[in-house]
Structure formats: structure tokens, C-alpha cells
Amino acid sequence: xxxxxxxxxxxxxxxxxxxxxxxxxxxxxxxxxxxxxxxxxxxxxxxxxxxxxxxxxxxxxxxxxxxxxxxxxxxxxxxxxxxxxxxxxxxxxxxxxxxxxxxxxxxxxxxxxxxxxxxxxxxxxxxxxxxxxxxxxxxxxxxxxxxxxxxxxxxxxxxxxxxxxxxxxxxxxxxxxxxxxxxxxxxxxxxxxxxxxxxxxxxxxxxxxxxxxxxxxxxxxxxxxxxxxxxxxxxxxxxxxxxxxxxxxxxxxxxxxxxxxxxxxxxxxxxxxxxxxxxxxxxxxxxxxxxxxxxxxxxxxxxxxxxxxxxxxxx
Numbered sequence: 001x002x003x004x005x006x007x008x009x010x011x012x013x014x015x016x017x018x019x020x021x022x023x024x025x026x027x028x029x030x031x032x033x034x035x036x037x038x039x040x041x042x043x044x045x046x047x048x049x050x051x052x053x054x055x056x057x058x059x060x061x062x063x064x065x066x067x068x069x070x071x072x073x074x075x076x077x078x079x080x081x082x083x084x085x086x087x088x089x090x091x092x093x094x095x096x097x098x099x100x101x102x103x104x105x106x107x108x109x110x111x112x113x114x115x116x117x118x119x120x121x122x123x124x125x126x127x128x129x130x131x132x133x134x135x136x137x138x139x140x141x142x143x144x145x146x147x148x149x150x151x152x153x154x155x156x157x158x159x160x161x162x163x164x165x166x167x168x169x170x171x172x173x174x175x176x177x178x179x180x181x182x183x184x185x186x187x188x189x190x191x192x193x194x195x196x197x198x199x200x201x202x203x204x205x206x207x208x209x210x211x212x213x214x215x216x217x218x219x220x221x222x223x224x225x226x227x228x229x230x231x232x233x234x235x236x237x238x239x240x241x242x243x244x245x246x247x248x249x250x251x252x253x254x255x256x257x258x259x260x261x262x263x264x265x266x267x268x269x270x271x272x273x274x275x276x277x278x279x280x281x282x283x284x285x286x287x288x289x290x291x292x293x294x295x296x297x298x299x300x301x302x303x304x305x306x307x308x309x310x311x312x313x314x315x
Contacts, residue, residue: 212261
């Protein structure tokens with residue numbers, strides 16, 4: 001995608017839904033290539049100039065943390081599942097497909113955001129009110145039985161045209177039923193009482209951590225040091241961190257990871273300033289009857305971490 005094509009598609013979006021103040025992109029594994037392309041486009045002078053003129057900000061979620069966009073990912077996931085079940089095997093023309101997807105967009109933007117009761121006089125607040133400041137209504141279903149327009153000509157007969165209209169309406173109605181059931185279940189689960197969690201962050205700036213990597217065994221995970229904590233824009237709590245690690249070429253680089261994928265090591269960063277001392281050259285350690293002797297692998301791992309911390313401090 002070129003910068004001109006991206007700006008064109010984004011301008012079409014803003015023409016329909018107004019100009020947003022904040023654009024959020026996720027960094028899920030399936031969208032990794034797309035996120036790199038977006039980062040490249042954001043460096044383009046034309047794209048930067050356009051965003052500065054519109055006073056918009058672009059924010060990327062942390063890498064390897066798809067749950068950061070749980071709210072919109074939940075809606076996108078339910079929409080994809082329902083569209084796949086209803087339109088996946090349907091034989092629709094391009095115009096019919098656009099109509100069905102647009103009707104699905106209307107259904108999602110017409111969901112109530114506020115409490116609804118039979119005594120309410122005012123209509124409930126919906127996403128359509130936030131986008132268009134009013135409730136959006138689609139045209140009623142009506143079959144083309146007769147046409148008074150002499151210039152109105154179709155390739156299908158009246159009977160075939162009515163069948164296609166009913167077929168499209170059935171698909172849209174099927175989507176509405178499936179999405180409504182899934183949305184109500186997800187809405188109920190979202191309002192369950194959350195489990196008690198520890199308020200204090202498990203890591204602090206300067207801590208040495210292991211960086212989780214699903215593509216490698218735990219013994220090959222990289223070791224890094226916390227350089228900065230990333231706070232949430234919602235509650236201000238620390239949800240991620242900027243980790244300084246060593247690349248395969250021996251260069252110092254940084255990664256942005258959620259706290260769930262960072263595991264603090266037993267050795268504190270302050271130990272890097274201490275002198276490494278060995279009780280015996282062969283690595284054996286004296287033990288008492290009440291204390292279990294340490295394994296050679298544990299002693300070797302501790303020494304490697306100490307040497308790595310020294311190398312990081314010298315950079």
C-alpha cells in the first residue's frame with residue numbers, strides 16, 4: 001500500500017464517520033505485517049503533514065499484547081464470526097455483498113450503550129448518536145412487485161427479483177440473530193465481577209527480567225533490563241515496559257512488552273555493582289545438613305547473569 005492509497009482510504013473513512021482525535025492500532029501476530037506497513041506510512045512526510053493538519057494522533061498498542069484492544073477486538077471478532085456463518089457460503093453479487101456488510105455495520109452501530117427500559121421516553125444512546133448525532137434507520141423491506149418508472153429495467157424477472165431481495169433480507173436477519181446472541185453473552189461476561197489482582201507492579205525500573213518468547217525454549221529467552229514503565233491511558237497503572245536487551249549481533253536494542261510477558265530474575269540489578277566472588281574454583285559450594293547444596297547449573301546461570309549485567313552497565 002502506498003501513502004497515496006492509504007490517505008485515500010483514510011479520507012473515505014473520515015468522510016463517513018468524521019475525523020477522529022485518536023487512532024489506535026493493535027500489534028497482534030496476524031496484523032504484524034500491517035502494523036509495520038502503518039509504521040512506515042507514518043514516517044512518510046505527506047502522511048505526517050496530513051495528520052498534523054487534522055490534529056490527529058496515532059497510537060500503537062504494545063507488541064505481543066492483543067488483549068490491550070480487548071474492547072474493539074471483541075466486537076471485531078463477533079462481527080467476523082457472524083459474517084463468516086451468514087455470508088461465508090452465500091452466493092452474492094458485489095452490490096449484494098456491499099449491502100449486507102453495510103447493514104451489518106448499521107446493526108453494530110445501533111446497539112444500545114445505555115440502560116433500556118419500557119418506561120424510558122427518550123431513545124437509548126447508541127454509537128450512531130456519537131457518529132451522526134442521531135439514530136440511523138435503514139429503509140424498510142419492500143419487494144419490487146410493480147414499478148411505475150418506465151425507464152426502470154432489470155435483467156431478472158419480477159419473481160426472480162423478489163426472490164433475491166428476500167434472500168438478501170434473510171441473510172441480514174440471520175446475521176442479526178447470531179450477532180445479538182453472541183453480543184449478549186459477551187456483554188454478560190464483561191460485567192462479571194473481576195478477580196482480585198495485585199495493584200502494585202511486579203517489576204520496577206532497573207530490574208533484570210526474562211523476556212517471554214513463544215518461538216524459543218525458556219532456556220533461550222533473552223535477558224533484559226527495565227528502562228521505562230508504560231502506563232495505561234485509562235487508569236494510569238503500569239501495564240507494560242520498555243526493556244533493553246542485547247541483539248544477536250551484540251548490539252543494544254529495546255523492546256516494548258506487557259508485564260505479563262516479563263519474568264524478574266532472582267538476582268537484583270544492584271548486585272551488578274558488587275564484585276563477583278567464587279567460594280571455590282570448581283564451582284562446588286559447601287552445604288550444611290539443613291541446607292540443600294546448589295546445583296552447578298544454578299551457579300553457572302547466576303554467573304552468566306552477573307557477567308551480562310556488567311556488560312550492560314558498560315554500554
